[in-house]
Amino acid sequence: MSEEEGLAASSFLDTRAVSQTREVRGVILPAGVVVSRLVVTGPPGCGKTSLIDRLRGWPGEVCLDLTSNLWWRSPALNHCPREVHFAVPFVGEGQSCPVYDQKWDTGHEWPDIDFTRLQIPSGTKGVLSPNWLTRLIFEFMLPSPDWIYDQRLKRAESGTHHVDQVLSMERIQWQVFVHWRLAEFFHRCGLLVYVREGVEETPRLFDHVVYPEEPLEQPVSFWQEWFGNLA
Numbered sequence: 001m002s003e004e005e006g007l008a009a010s011s012f013l014d015t016r017a018v019s020q021t022r023e024v025r026g027v028i029l030p031a032g033v034v035v036s037r038l039v040v041t042g043p044p045g046c047g048k049t050s051l052i053d054r055l056r057g058w059p060g061e062v063c064l065d066l067t068s069n070l071w072w073r074s075p076a077l078n079h080c081p082r083e084v085h086f087a088v089p090f091v092g093e094g095q096s097c098p099v100y101d102q103k104w105d106t107g108h109e110w111p112d113i114d115f116t117r118l119q120i121p122s123g124t125k126g127v128l129s130p131n132w133l134t135r136l137i138f139e140f141m142l143p144s145p146d147w148i149y150d151q152r153l154k155r156a157e158s159g160t161h162h163v164d165q166v167l168s169m170e171r172i173q174w175q176v177f178v179h180w181r182l183a184e185f186f187h188r189c190g191l192l193v194y195v196r197e198g199v200e201e202t203p204r205l206f207d208h209v210v211y212p213e214e215p216l217e218q219p220v221s222f223w224q225e226w227f228g229n230l231a
Contacts, residue, residue, distance in 0.1 A: 014207040015195055021202060027054050028202050030194060033137055038081035041182075042141030043175035044100050044163045045152040047199050048083045051141065054199065057081035065096045066182075072121045072132055080136070088178060089117035099175040100163040110174040113181050120189045137192045139203065140183040145173040147198075 020031040029035070035055060040048050052058070062076040065087040076082070087096040090111040097103060121132030149172050155161055180195075187193040187206045194203040 015204040016207045017202045017204050018194070025054055025056065027051065027199065030203055033194075036080055037135065037137045038139060039077065039084050039136050040081060040139050040141060041084045041086060042179050043148065043172065044161070045148045045155065045172075046141040046143055046176075047151075048141050050199050051139075051196075052081055052083050055081050057083070061085060063087055063098055067096050067117045067119060069119060070121075071119060072136060077136060086182065088182070089114040099178050104171060105166045110170070113178060113185075115185060118185065120186075120191070123190065133190045134192055137194070138183070138186055140179055140193065140195045141198075142176060142179055142183070142195050143197055145169060145176050148172050148176065 018030045021028050022031050023029070024035055035057075038055070038057075040051055040057075042048050048061075058079045058081070061083040062074070063085040064071045064074055064076070067087075067089050076084075085098050085100070087098050089096045091114045092109075092111050093114075096117075121135075123131055123133045146169075149167070149169055152161075152167055152172070156165070156167060183193050183195055184206060194205060196203045
């Protein structure tokens, strides 16, 4: 991935490259990351499976509903590193759904996340209680929309992924933005979050302190300003 493509994916949020790293099976990881606690997520075609394969993680992928009570205690997360999709609550939508759901195949308004419905773990409540805020490490794979679009066009020729049957740049841009929003929200709530622009790239950190009570600064329509007036 070129430097220009990487900057296109992260320019609107303050992130910085991790300064202390180590290599695990050819993958650059933050020095303190425990691989067995790593949850890899991101939009379709971003490279999640490639990263998990490199790390020799658990096969298959799971989808977790972020509005479900105690989703972070899912038995699937006992086996990491692994690839995870999130069912997300969107403004104006009654039920959570992933960004690849077939409901988005037709023209849509591309809603923002309804953050009021997201369930987030709390910190340690007692001496014997686990700190669920830091038990898992979330790595968001977030290449540029252009890069993902090209990769999915190539993948669509093989017909291996049904999510590639209906492709549009607008939809991919929205999918990337939703995951940026999730990554920043997780970070502000105190979860351990890294963002990565490609399998070969150095992970990045959000370059601001955590204020769980601070609302996200971007308005609902901000993604339109970043990607262009697409709606």
